[in-house]
Amino acid sequence: MAEYKILKTEGRAKRAQYETVHGTIQTPVFMNVGTVAAIKGAVSAPDLCDIKCQVELSNTYHLHVRPGDELIHKMGGLHKFMNWNKPILTDSGGFQVFSLAGLRKIKEEGVTFHSHVDGRIIFMGPEESMQIQSHLGSTIAMAFDECPPAKAERSYVQPSVDRTTRWLERCKNEMARLNQLSDTVNPNQLLFGINQGAVYDDIRIEHAKVISDMNLDGYAIGGLAVGESHEEMYHVLEEVVPFLPKDKPTYLMGVGTPANILEGVERGVDFFDCVYPSRNGRHGHLYTKHGKINIKNARFATDMRPIEEGCDCPTCRNFSRAYVRHLLVAGEMLGMRLCVLHNLYFYNNMMEEIRNALDEGRFAEYKKAMLSSMANPLD
Secondary structure, three states: OOEEEEEEEEOOEEEEEEEEOOEEEEEOEEEEEOOOOOEOOOEOHHHHHHOOOOOEEEEHHHHHHOOOHHHHHHOOOHHHHHOOOOOEEEEOOHHHHHHHOOOEEEOOOOEEEEOOOOOOEEEEOHHHHHHHHHHHOOOEEEOOOOOOOOOOOHHHHHHHHHHHHHHHHHHHHHHHHHOOOOOOOOOOOEEEEEEOOOOOHHHHHHHHHHHHOOOOOEEEEOOOOOOOOHHHHHHHHHHHHHHOOOOOOEEEOOOOOHHHHHHHHHOOOOEEEOOHHHHHHHOOEEEEOOEEEEOOOHHHOOOOOOOOOOOOOHHHHHOOHHHHHHHHHOOOHHHHHHHHHHHHHHHHHHHHHHHHHHHOOOHHHHHHHHHHHHOOOOO
């Protein structure tokens, strides 16, 4: 078991630290998404150290399909494979199975589906997901679950959630077995369970109570940011977080914008992840404390300022808006890289500022100032 220690609270907001075998995570934290063991945009593991990344997130499904989890196991695990010695969280593959696979069949045993890469038939259930993640040797493994659409009918959601609960029990048992094997990469691998229930408060709350009794290492809230409004998402957090264990970290999966994160922290969330900063960066959409800018706009062609004044990221320390814009317009990979580095730094630095604000008892003030600033662009 890892040790989770709350250092400060402000309302429901928590400032904590989570000690793991790969280092201590200061929370609230944003996990940088490297789906196939790399951040899209030519950003390496050493780069992540330069931009204040604490946790890298990779995906079980994608790494199982390519290059294969058994190959990574032979290489000594994901940490050695990608040269990253800090914590890694691996998503279970459940979300990808349901979102990417056009042809799939869900049974109690698991899911049969076609690979999006070569079309071959793959079966994945709780045991298979745990076995793949054990091969990868991540710090935190996520339980295999079904992620029903936020607006799915109650008649579909309830049986789905019940099955996810049964799958979680199987995940827990399999993880315990795998951690005892002599050739396991990380015998201290942690398991987080996932709360589901779409936008139905009663299903969500009951599920939170049931999985809380399983004494897992952490708890995630899944199935949000998949079709519901921001207000509905915040409502679910307000209803569900109080029913998850106070002495374990809470993870809001796949969320989100800077504003979403600020609202999530206020409602008691510790962990976040999202592809927004890297995906938007690759298209020239850059985050600043004064809102997003599209660096491809012609008005930046002769702008010699950094992307954001006062930003200490590698891009802003060394290059102008004009140069970054030129690289993107010219189709140079360096342009994407510089934009992704800036956006990830912005997120990681914002989390550091959130932690400092919580330490000093001024999070509400910080949140209000940030939301106001981002809503009123300078340019």
